Amino acid sequence: MEHELKILPEYFEEVKNRNKTFELREDHRNYKVGDTLRLLEFDNDQYTGRECNRTILYILKDVEKYGLKNGFVILALK
Numbered sequence: 001m002e003h004e005l006k007i008l009p010e011y012f013e014e015v016k017n018r019n020k021t022f023e024l025r026e027d028h029r030n031y032k033v034g035d036t037l038r039l040l041e042f043d044n045d046q047y048t049g050r051e052c053n054r055t056i057l058y059i060l061k062d063v064e065k066y067g068l069k070n071g072f073v074i075l076a077l078k
Helices: 009-016
Strands: 002-007 022-026 036-043 046-060 072-077
Touching: 002 009, 009 036, 009 046
Parallel strands: 002 036
Antiparallel strands: 022 072, 036 046, 046 072
């Protein structure tokens, strides 16, 4: 499955350059390992036209005792 998501320029650039290999997101899209994130750069209330795709390798959730709030996930990307 492909998930189309907005991403701010400072985070988009780091993902594009492969420095940022994770995303912290609300867990409302039923993410699965192997899904694709289509990250669309969004700035000043509009899309910039830049995008990149990443695949979910691992999903961290349900660990509120370690600081990850319920209802959120950390998605490891490749």
